[in-house]
Structures are given as structure tokens and as C-alpha cells.
Amino acid sequence: MFRIISQDKKTEARTGEIATTHGKILTPAFMPVATMGAAKTLSSEELEEMDYKLILANAFHLYLKPGLKIIKKFGGLHNFMNWNQGLLTDSGGYQIFSLKNTKVTEEGVNFRSSLDGSSHFFSPEVSIKVQEILGADIIMAFDECLGYPVECKRAKESMERSMRWAIRSKKAHRNNKQFLFGIVQGSTDKDLRRTSLERLEEIGFPGYGIGSLSIGEPEEMMFEIVDSLIPLMPENKPRYLMGLGKPSQLLEMIKKGVDLFDSSFPTRIARNGSCLTHQGKIIIRDSKFKNDTAPIDENCSCPVCRNYTRAYIRHLFNVGEVLALRLASYHNLFYLNHLTKEARKAIAENNFSSFYSLTKEALKG
Amino acid sequence: MFRIISQDKKTEARTGEIATTHGKILTPAFMPVATMGAAKTLSSEELEEMDYKLILANAFHLYLKPGLKIIKKFGGLHNFMNWNQGLLTDSGGYQIFSLKNTKVTEEGVNFRSSLDGSSHFFSPEVSIKVQEILGADIIMAFDECLGYPVECKRAKESMERSMRWAIRSKKAHRNNKQFLFGIVQGSTDKDLRRTSLERLEEIGFPGYGIGSLSIGEPEEMMFEIVDSLIPLMPENKPRYLMGLGKPSQLLEMIKKGVDLFDSSFPTRIARNGSCLTHQGKIIIRDSKFKNDTAPIDENCSCPVCRNYTRAYIRHLFNVGEVLALRLASYHNLFYLNHLTKEARKAIAENNFSSFYSLTKEALKG
Numbered sequence: 001m002f003r004i005i006s007q008d009k010k011t012e013a014r015t016g017e018i019a020t021t022h023g024k025i026l027t028p029a030f031m032p033v034a035t036m037g038a039a040k041t042l043s044s045e046e047l048e049e050m051d052y053k054l055i056l057a058n059a060f061h062l063y064l065k066p067g068l069k070i071i072k073k074f075g076g077l078h079n080f081m082n083w084n085q086g087l088l089t090d091s092g093g094y095q096i097f098s099l100k101n102t103k104v105t106e107e108g109v110n111f112r113s114s115l116d117g118s119s120h121f122f123s124p125e126v127s128i129k130v131q132e133i134l135g136a137d138i139i140m141a142f143d144e145c146l147g148y149p150v151e152c153k154r155a156k157e158s159m160e161r162s163m164r165w166a167i168r169s170k171k172a173h174r175n176n177k178q179f180l181f182g183i184v185q186g187s188t189d190k191d192l193r194r195t196s197l198e199r200l201e202e203i204g205f206p207g208y209g210i211g212s213l214s215i216g217e218p219e220e221m222m223f224e225i226v227d228s229l230i231p232l233m234p235e236n237k238p239r240y241l242m243g244l245g246k247p248s249q250l251l252e253m254i255k256k257g258v259d260l261f262d263s264s265f266p267t268r269i270a271r272n273g274s275c276l277t278h279q280g281k282i283i284i285r286d287s288k289f290k291n292d293t294a295p296i297d298e299n300c301s302c303p304v305c306r307n308y309t310r311a312y313i314r315h316l317f318n319v320g321e322v323l324a325l326r327l328a329s330y331h332n333l334f335y336l337n338h339l340t341k342e343a344r345k346a347i348a349e350n351n352f353s354s355f356y357s358l359t360k361e362a363l364k365g
Numbered sequence: 366m367f368r369i370i371s372q373d374k375k376t377e378a379r380t381g382e383i384a385t386t387h388g389k390i391l392t393p394a395f396m397p398v399a400t401m402g403a404a405k406t407l408s409s410e411e412l413e414e415m416d417y418k419l420i421l422a423n424a425f426h427l428y429l430k431p432g433l434k435i436i437k438k439f440g441g442l443h444n445f446m447n448w449n450q451g452l453l454t455d456s457g458g459y460q461i462f463s464l465k466n467t468k469v470t471e472e473g474v475n476f477r478s479s480l481d482g483s484s485h486f487f488s489p490e491v492s493i494k495v496q497e498i499l500g501a502d503i504i505m506a507f508d509e510c511l512g513y514p515v516e517c518k519r520a521k522e523s524m525e526r527s528m529r530w531a532i533r534s535k536k537a538h539r540n541n542k543q544f545l546f547g548i549v550q551g552s553t554d555k556d557l558r559r560t561s562l563e564r565l566e567e568i569g570f571p572g573y574g575i576g577s578l579s580i581g582e583p584e585e586m587m588f589e590i591v592d593s594l595i596p597l598m599p600e601n602k603p604r605y606l607m608g609l610g611k612p613s614q615l616l617e618m619i620k621k622g623v624d625l626f627d628s629s630f631p632t633r634i635a636r637n638g639s640c641l642t643h644q645g646k647i648i649i650r651d652s653k654f655k656n657d658t659a660p661i662d663e664n665c666s667c668p669v670c671r672n673y674t675r676a677y678i679r680h681l682f683n684v685g686e687v688l689a690l691r692l693a694s695y696h697n698l699f700y701l702n703h704l705t706k707e708a709r710k711a712i713a714e715n716n717f718s719s720f721y722s723l724t725k726e727a728l729k730g
Contacts, residue, residue, distance in 0.1 A: 036684045038681060041687040042688065043692070070655060070680070073676075080671045242512070293438070312402070312447070322687055323408055326691070328409070
């Protein structure tokens with residue numbers, strides 16, 4: 001399902017292609033997050049117009065609402081949300097372990113819905129079944145996610161449970177049109193991370209996620225974990241760093257050889273009035289933009305930058321117009337997709353190091 | 366600026382064309398309301414894509430935010446909001462008289478901004494100046510608006526003041542690229558309405574608004590006022606019934622010979638989860654739609670109806686996704702524009718009576 005197209009000579013950066021029944025996905029790729037079956041404020045057509053080929057949806061949220069019965073009636077999430085490109089669902093692990101009052105046993109997790117207090121049970125088998133009904137092209141093993149920081153003993157026990165759950169996830173996985181990825185756990189302990197990866201490779205998956213990073217640990221520490229892991233990961237399988245969306249971090253991780261990313265960061269900051277540009281983040285709400293006839297980003301070719309000015313978008317934020325959220329969200333997602341396209345081009349032209357340095361410098365603003 | 370294209374033989378319905386420097390507007394026409402320089406949740410491109418040729422913006426709101434200095438810098442509201450079709454601004458009268466603690470004198474109105482408490486003064490001269498800077502194709506005389514019900518003496522005095530203000534509005538109006546419309550006042554008193562219209566005709570305007578209707582009076586009463594006024598209005602000038610947006614009311618008023626309408630109704634009900642259809646209004650939030658694979662309106666060709674189902678849109682409302690508001694708003698505005706298109710076609714084919722009866726019946730659901 002994955003082939004490497006180009007390998008940069010000076011860094012670990014590479015371009016590749018994931019082939020799914022919903023088309024081919026060029027990597028490195030960033031996935032917009034469509035938690036509830038829609039990337040916040042945006043439509044499926046807009047994501048397609050931006051040229052996204054892979055997006056992420058949350059199995060846990062969609063299981064609760066609208067529920068599997070409805071998704072089943074539509075023959076899966078693709079049809080339900082009218083999305084005809086690649087789709088990845090996470091297993092629900094991360095969301096469930098963010099809840100309070102969960103009860104974790106070896107069998108799985110009992111939790112209460114934050115929507116109506118109803119009782120539910122998730123396990124590797126349940127999660128895979130849910131993801132089968134949702135019908136994404138890539139699905140994730142069900143794992144236990146810990147916060148940061150966490151005691152070493154707890155991290156070890158949890159990682160070992162997640163690896164036993166990875167075995168059960170694989171056993172439960174039957175639909176061979178869906179690729180099941182394993183997820184490396186082990187908190188910030190390099191040895192635990194290595195062990196986790198070894199276990200997953202023994203089980204065998206067509207791709208590997210790196211979980212429980214970018215959850216509050218220092219950026220340096222995250223970089224170190226990834227640095228220690230990447231050389232151990234199989235070259236010919238996609239590497240997916242879960243939960244990353246800052247341009248500077250994407251750039252860094254692409255350099256280290258990561259292929260896939262997802263994050264709600266670009267749409268979340270957009271709703272707060274922040275926009276990503278080639279010269280770093282700008283706070284579009286800032287009064288200094290009140291007369292500014294320039295687009296959000298002079299170097300961006302998205303429809304928002306072609307049609308609207310900073311002054312207009314600032315005004316929309318100022319008066320609470322929903323259109324403000326849309327324009328900023330659209331631009332930010334367009335920008336991130338563009339960043340990965342530029343990275344792929346630089347890698348293909350064996351020019352990534354120079355692209356990396358120039359982009360890193362420019363992003364400082 | 367206005368010519369009649371077809372006159373229905375059995376009713377007062379007619380089609381016409383208003384020629385502005387931003388293109389031609391076919392009537393009867395409905396105007397989406399872009400109070401702050403954006404139709405709620407929607408972009409200028411979307412209004413253009415829906416084939417709207419005329420929209421309304423509020424002079425009062427834009428005067429307060431972003432303020433005239435910024436709009437001036439952009440050379441007017443068209444540029445500021447990137448809208449290249451026809452634009453109409455109201456004078457601010459209606460908005461100002463909805464405020465508390467206003468002080469009205471013959472000279473004008475002192476009021477405090479509801480945004481920051483700052484003091485402001487509007488008069489016919491100020492309103493026309495503001496509208497000149499906004500640069501709409503059609504602008505409105507500054508008038509005093511009363512609520513419903515109101516004492517006859519008060520209605521008479523106010524109407525007479527509005528007529529004196531209409532004289533001052535016309536005197537202050539200099540930009541001959543902008544068409545200034547007078548506004549008929551006189552509350553629910555037919556004699557006052559007739560007197561108001563006569564005064565306006567003496568002053569002479571290229572078009573006439575009917576103000577202070579659809580503000581709480583019984584629908585019957587509104588119909589009667591319009592019935593009494595229309596035969597007195599000049600045939601060769603556009604007739605604009607301010608603040609109307611319900612499909613059944615539009616249909617009725619088109620039959621009576623009204624040419625222009627505006628209302629925030631379609632976008633306001635959309636945000637509450639109501640959608641307009643050929644079979645009347647539906648509450649898309651209703652649980653009966655939870656499994657419904659049909660579009661909002663089977664007979665609608667808008668992108669929302671082509672791409673999304675009732676079940677999906679209901680789900681988006683259910684989980685609070687902004688996209689829900691967008692899809693319902695887009696559909697409702699598309700539907701109203703389509704309704705006026707169908708009406709124009711029926712009038713042109715001298716078939717309006719039959720169209721009227723069938724549509725009225727269908728709208729009952």
C-alpha cells in the first residue's frame with residue numbers, strides 16, 4: 001500500500017505514495033481533522049478544492065453521534081459526509097482516556113458519554129468493529145493513552161497493555177480494504193518506545209503511528225523521542241506522528257522522515273483569529289491590520305487570499321461574523337497542505353535541506 | 366434606471382430591470398441582508414454563485430464598525446467586501462429607532478452606540494453622506510421608524526417629519542451614480558400612507574420603499590396597506606417592500622406588483638435549523654430526519670441539495686458544527702432567489718396566476 005518515491009540524500013526526508021481504494025495519497029501529508037464528520041466550519045467540497053487527499057475523523061465521537069446505525073444506513077462515513085478521498089479514523093483511545101470516570105481493565109474501557117451520561121464499553125474488538133462500520137481507508141489500533149508526565153512504571157504497564165491490545169486489534173481486523181496501523185506508545189521513555197515498536201513489528205502492520213506525543217512535553221523531548229525512533233522504524237512503511245500541526249514542527253518532522261500528520265491546530269487557532277503565513281503566525285484580530293489592504297499571506301494563492309483583505313477579515317472577527325472563522329480556517333488548512341506540497345517538491349528535487357533552512361528562517365517572521 | 370419588461374395580464378405582477386453601474390437587476394428580486402458586510406455565515410463568492418445581483422447592507426452598522434475611515438480607504442463597501450454586483454444600503458433610520466435612549470429633534474437623532482456607548486448624531490444629511498461613502502448603487506432616504514401599534518397623532522407627526530427629512534435627503538444627495546429611493550411611512554393608516562406617497566412623488570424619486578411594515582402588525586393588515594398603496598404608486602418606478610422574506614408573503618406581494626424585497630428571515634431561521642422548501646418550511650433538526658437520505662428539498666438544484674442529506678445536516682446541527690448554519694443558510698437563500706426567478710419566468714410567460722396558485726398550495730406542505 002506504500003511506496004517511497006524519493007529519498008532526500010542529506011536528510012531522512014522522503015516522499016511516498018499510499019494507495020487506497022479512495023485514491024492515492026502523496027506523503028508527507030497533513031490531515032485536517034473532521035472530528036464529527038466535518039472539518040470545523042468547512043465543507044467536504046472545500047477540503048477537496050484545497051486538494052486534500054486524506055482527512056481524519058474520530059471513531060469515538062461518531063460512535064456517540066450520530067451513532068453507528070445511521071452511518072451504517074449510509075454505507076459508511078464517506079457517503080454520510082460526501083467525502084470521496086482518503087479517510088483515516090483514530091481508534092477512540094485518545095478520546096476515551098481524556099474522559100473522567102473511566103474504568104480500565106485488561107478487557108477494555110468502561111466510560112460514560114459526556115453527551116448524555118449513558119454507559120459504553122470500548123475494547124480493541126469494539127473499536128475495530130466501529131471503524132469497520134465507519135469504513136475509513138486507514139484505521140488505528142485501540143491503545144491506552146497516558147498524559148504527560150507519567151511515572152515510568154505506569155508508562156511501562158500501559159505500553160505493554162497497549163501492545164496486547166494491538167494484537168487483539170489485528171486479530172479483530174477483517175476488512176482487507178482497510179489498512180490497520182499500529183501505534184507506538186511508551187511515553188517519554190526511549191527504551192519503552194523502542195520495545196513498543198519492536199512488539200508492533202512482530203505483530204506486523206502496514207504502517208505505524210507514534211502516539212502520545214505533543215501532549216504537553218517540551219518540544220525538545222518530543223524531537224528526541226522521534227529521533228530515537230525513526231532509525232528503528234521500517235523504511236518501507238508509512239510513519240504517522242499523531243497530533244502534530246504547527247508548521248515549524250511539521251518541517252522538522254518531515255526532515256526526520258515522518259510521513260503523516262494530523263491536528264486540529266490550524267482550524268482551532270483560526271477560530272481564535274490566528275492565521276498561518278509563510279512569514280509565521282499573524283493575529284488577524286490585531287488592530288494593526290484594520291486598514292491593511294493586503295491578503296492574509298501575500299505568497300498564498302488560496303481563494304481567501306485572492307478575494308479578501310486583512311482589514312475585511314479583521315472586521316468580520318471584530319463583529320462576530322461566522323464568515324471570519326471560515327476564511328481563517330480555509331486559509332490555514334490551505335497553507336498547511338501547500339507546505340507539504342512544497343516539501344514534497346523540494347525532496348523530489350533533492351533540495352530539501354535548502355528548503356528546510358529557508359522555510360525555518362521565514363517562519364520566524 | 367428602471368424599465369418594465371413584462372406585465373402580467375390577470376394580476377399586478379410585473380417583471381422589470383434596474384440598471385446600475387454594477388450591472389442589471391431583474392425584478393421581482395429578493396435581497397439577502399449583509400448587515401455588517403457579509404450575509405450571515407456566507408461569503409460574497411457564494412452570493413454571486415447563487416446568482417444574486419443585489420444585496421442589502423446596513424449603513425448604521427457599518428458606520429459604527431468598521432467605520433467610514435476604513436471603508437473610504439477601500440473606495441467603498443463593494444471593494445471592502447469584494448462584492449461586484451448591485452448593492453443597496455438602508456439609511457440607518459430603522460436601526461436607530463430600535464435603539465433605546467435616542468433623542469429625536471427636527472434636526473436629527475442623537476444616539477449612543479450599543480457597542481461602546483459613544484455618542485453619535487444621524488440626520489438626513491449625515492445618512493446620505495455615510496451612504497455616499499459606502500457607495501451602494503441604491504441608497505435610501507433617512508426616515509423615522511415607529512413600532513406597531515402607534516397612536517394616530519404620533520404616526521401623523523412622524524410621517525410628516527419623515528417627509529421633511531425626505532426633502533433634506535434628496536437635497537443632500539449629490540452622487541448621480543447612486544439612486545436615492547424615498548420611503549413611504551404612515552404606520553397602518555391608509556390615509557397617512559397615501560399622503561406620504563403623494564409628498565414623496567412631489568419631491569420625486571427614482572424608486573419608492575414601503576417602510577415600517579412586517580414589524581408586528583397582523584399579516585392581513587399589511588396586505589391591506591399594500592393593496593391600498595400599490596394602485597397609487599407610479600407604474601414605471603420600482604416598488605420596494607422593506608423587511609419581507611417569507612416565501613408565501615413574497616408570492617403574495619409579487620402578485621400585488623411589488624418589485625424588491627429584503628429580509629434577514631431566511632438566514633435567521635437557517636441558523637435555528639429551519640429550511641425553506643417547495644413544500645414549505647421544515648425543521649431540519651427534527652429527529653424524524655435522522656435517517657433521511659434525501660436532500661433538504663428534492664426539487665432544489667443548489668450545491669447543498671446536490672451534495673448533502675437531511676440526516677447529515679441534522680447531525681451537524683446536533684453536534685453544533687458551524688457547517689450546519691452555512692448549509693442551511695446557503696440553501697435558504699438559494700431557494701428564495703429561485704422563487705423570484707420562477708415568478709419572473711411565470712410573469713414573462715403570462716402564466717403567473719397559475720404559478721401563484723400552485724406555489725401557494727405547495728407551500729402549505
